[in-house]
Amino acid sequence: SYELTQPPSVSVSPGQTARITCSGDALPNQYAYWYQQKPGQAPVMVIYKDSERPSGIPERFSGSSSGTTVTLTISGVQAEDEADYYCQSADSSGTRYVFGTGTKVTVL
Amino acid sequence: QVQLVQSGAEVKKPGASVKVSCKAFGYTFTSYYMHWVRQAPGQGLEWMGIINPSGGSTNYAQKFQGRVTMTWDTSTSTVYMALSSLRSEDTAVYYCARGQRVAAAGPGWFAPWGQGTLVTVSS
Numbered sequence A: 001s002y003e004l005t006q007p008p009s010v011s012v013s014p015g016q017t018a019r020i021t022c023s024g025d026a027l028p029n030q031y032a033y034w035y036q037q038k039p040g041q042a043p044v045m046v047i048y049k050d051s052e053r054p055s056g057i058p059e060r061f062s063g064s065s066s067g068t069t070v071t072l073t074i075s076g077v078q079a080e081d082e083a084d085y086y087c088q089s090a091d092s093s094g095t096r097y098v099f100g101t102g103t104k105v106t107v108l
Numbered sequence B: 001q002v003q004l005v006q007s008g009a010e011v012k013k014p015g016a017s018v019k020v021s022c023k024a025f026g027y028t029f030t031s032y033y034m035h036w037v038r039q040a041p042g043q044g045l046e047w048m049g050i051i052n053p054s055g056g057s058t059n060y061a062q063k064f065q066g067r068v069t070m071t072w073d074t075s076t077s078t079v080y081m082a083l084s085s086l087r088s089e090d091t092a093v094y095y096c097a098r099g100q101r102v103a104a105a106g107p108g109w110f111a112p113w114g115q116g117t118l119v120t121v122s123s
Helices: none
Strands: A009-012 A018-023 A033-037 A044-047 A061-066 A069-074 A083-090 A097-099 A103-107 B003-006 B010-012 B018-025 B032-039 B046-051 B058-060 B068-073 B078-083 B092-101 B117-121
Touching: A009 A018, A018 A083, A018 A103, A044 A061, A069 A083, A097 B046, B003 B092, B010 B018, B018 B092, B018 B117, B032 B068, B046 B068, B046 B078, B046 B092, B058 B068, B078 B092
Parallel strands: A009 A103, B010 B117
Antiparallel strands: A018 A069, A033 A044, A033 A083, A061 A069, A083 A097, A083 A103, B003 B018, B018 B078, B032 B046, B032 B092, B046 B058, B068 B078, B092 B117
């Protein structure tokens, strides 16, 4: 079955930049989406269609794509950004949805 | 605003079935797909399937085929997810999440999400 691979954890100091990668074979042909999940809460979409930011999401969140890897970048990280982050996409047929393995962002 | 409100927590015995509801507010119910996603304690997100509330077509993840049934009720703007033959590994928080417009091409996103429903399977 199709998989999206993320690093388990990323640690960053306040004000620095956090980058989270997500790798998958179908990513050149399918959009990627990113979700933030804080403890005890439902996920919230922070990036859609590789690099678009929904209304209400701070500008410090950005996304990019290159080949089989997509990247979520959080510039000027704040303490409130500490959370789990998941990428999401679909397989090459577009009929099977998949989430990445998840990355825990820790703000030091 | 768009909001999804799910039914309350459930405790079930192994072998039983559970049915979770998700009521939609603030948009045209039949115009958007609805997904179901689950998250076991301390684990990641797992896609279970999708339903088109305009006609009722479904697409289930292979892992759950034969055990999951997704239905809808247009009159109450509610979708349901039923899971049968429950086992301890099914203990998880179950989420509904709105997908993209039915009229749109290609797969899309999950937004917004319901608040989640904890299903505990224990003897």
